[in-house]
Amino acid sequence: MIKARGLARQFRARGHTVDAVQGVDIDVSRGELVGFLGPNGAGKSTTLRMLTTLLRPTAGEAVVAGCDLLSDPAGVRKRIGYVAQGHSSGDEQKVIEELVLQGRFYGLAAGESRRRADELLERFDLTEIAGRTAGKLSGGQKRRLDIAMGVIHSPELLFLDEPSTGLDPQSRSNLWDRIRSLRATGTTIFLTTHYLDEADALCDRILVIDHGKIVAEGTPDSLKNQVAGDLVQFETGAPAAAAEIAAKVDGAQELHVDGNTVRFRVAKGDTVLPLLLRQLDQADASLLSIQVHRPTLDDVFLTMTGRSLREESHA
Known part of the structure; x- marks a missing residue:
């Protein structure tokens, strides 16, 4: 579902060139749930923005959901779902209206969009609040709505950017169950997170990026066994x-x-x-x-880089 080779991105800042991402190779197979870890400034968000067509790579190439990232970005966008860190819904729109409108944006017919919206309301435990405006939802409800909007068009590949940040433990646990249910239906998921327990609990495989390079890759257990x-x-x-x-x-x-x-x-x-x-x-x-x-995933990062992922990620 993702095959990237030599993906890189440079920025110009104050007259200097900054190598935000330095030639990363990424492979994600169909049906996998892959976690992408790294401290702030490591290149995690830049990589995610490149893979989702929001930022053009300086170098390298990638095929995402069967489409070439550089020559067919529109094809990539049709086949992926993307849930950003910020909330996607408007505060004054009703939950059901947001979902139906999102489906229409993706080209679904009115009836199909409504049918799909009703299906997702039930799957994400939002049916009882379908008529409520999004601005009145709790943090956990908003995140579930964000993900429902991200999969309204049944994408083959879903990108989740720190989906549980700021949620209380109960809401996080509920969200984890929804993510697992998506994975169970065959959706491939690429997840960025600052929560090590989240990556450990959800992910089949983990990539760790630091200073723009992939420094570790493997299942949570295989990485911890390296300690x-x-x-x-x-x-x-x-x-x-x-x-x-x-x-x-x-x-x-x-x-x-x-x-x-x-x-x-x-x-x-x-x-x-x-x-x-x-x-x-x-x-x-x-x-x-x-x-x-x-051993924890933080121990892995400490072994690989000499510093703590947990401390750096909240700096």
Whole structure:
């Protein structure tokens, strides 16, 4: 659904050339839900704007939804849906009116546009507020309306630009369910987000961009496996003796002792716990607490770039 090669974009700012995107290659297969992560200024939004025909690339080429990005941008726009960060609806328009009008913009006949609108009202849990003006909707309702407007024409490929930003946890969870339902119908989704848990929960595959280049690519689990194992952390009344035991765990790395806390990394940390607990008990190293932490996508970014995605994304 997306095949980009050497996609690049330069800007001129204060007499200098800025390489916002530096020759990225992107492949997205039909039916995939792909997450696109990166801190502010990394080139994420610029890449998305190029793929959706809003910004012409300085270099490179791409085929999006079967159409050439450079020679047939109108064909691309007909076949994709795009939900931007800002709300798409007008505050004074009724929900049903916005959906029907959007369908008409895409060339649907009046009856087909109304039928499709009714279908999406039900799918996105908007039926009861169909007659309400968009300006009176909650944040979660507005985002569901935005996505419904983005798929009114049944696009093969949907771009979602940070769809859950600013939503409360319950609204985010509801929105995630709607995104999953779209994916289940076969829609290919390209999702940008600053929420690592969102990418982890929703995406089949993740691309991480930094300084205009793709620095990591893979499934959430495969990316996390590139970090040096799970973090095993425990508190004990005998840290010196416990550290000696931990050091002998097969594959243990990055062993640290901080007061009564001992921590180390090891592949599949949950599988080493039974033996570790028995050995600590036999050594009378009183155990106060123990935890196993799986690597996060932020750990991946920290490993790849030396800085935290979470901190940079909210800078």
